[in-house]
Amino acid sequence: MPVSQELIKGTVVPVVLALLEDRARYGYEMVQAVNARTNGALVWSEGTLYPVLHKLEADGFVAAEWRDATAKEGGRPRRYYTLTRAGRRELKRRSAEWRTFATAMGEFFGRVRANNGPTTTPGGVR
């Protein structure tokens, strides 16, 4: 069920930005949110996410803030991330880039099907 890591590579950053678009989230939450919202197609490991979050913070795309876990939901303090203004710009850029990419890939994997393809015509090259 899960998609190979090969494909997931390079999408962690844009997905993190998208997750933060509407509200603040903490890392552990994101790992589970991605898994849940994609029905297990995308699976993240923490070892991948945390370094990415640190880099995004260093680059000024997200801001981080510690918040106590309010004692009700067990666990240690959480580090909440929010988009900065630059982060929103970056999200826009990455989002547009994804659509360009997906469209380009659609050229090879269908969706559009503007081709009445002969499947076995041996013509062409040769």
Added chain:
Amino acid sequence: MPVSQELIKGTVVPVVLALLEDRARYGYEMVQAVNARTNGALVWSEGTLYPVLHKLEADGFVAAEWRDATAKEGGRPRRYYTLTRAGRRELKRRSAEWRTFATAMGEFFGRVRANNGPTTTPGGVR
């Protein structure tokens, strides 16, 4: 214009298989075909493609054959690649995987179509 390499990573193999679905092609040709068919969105470097082709051959997904360049179109002999039976199976697998992946990503970046949205209340999830 070109999509960042981060995204392209991991799609070289499935795209090669897709390119070979209808006819034999040689490496250099694929590099240019990808560039042309995606209007410059996907750009491959030869340094990336050739090792991938060798690996696909070693794995038995493609078969290679030298052909002379018929003297008309200048250049040295070309190495043509075709899909093996296992290669066709692999193409099917990769193709399905791509669609799963693209659907999952659509969860974050807006689906292209065919979606009667879950329609979360606008203005603030939760």
Added chain:
DNA sequence: GCATGATACCTCGGATTCCGATGTATTCGT
């Protein structure tokens, strides 16, 4: 109090992957 389990953050080593630079070889036009 203290062991256990759930939550949550974080780092590191080793493996993989990518690509720019570079090299080789063939043919064509001049």
Added chain:
DNA sequence: ACGAATACATCGGAATCCGAGGTATCATGC
């Protein structure tokens, strides 16, 4: 004979990923 285009190929440095392991907090049961 030379440069340009075509075409295949390799290599080393750089970037990336992730499983494994570690640390810390809180609640519950004993």
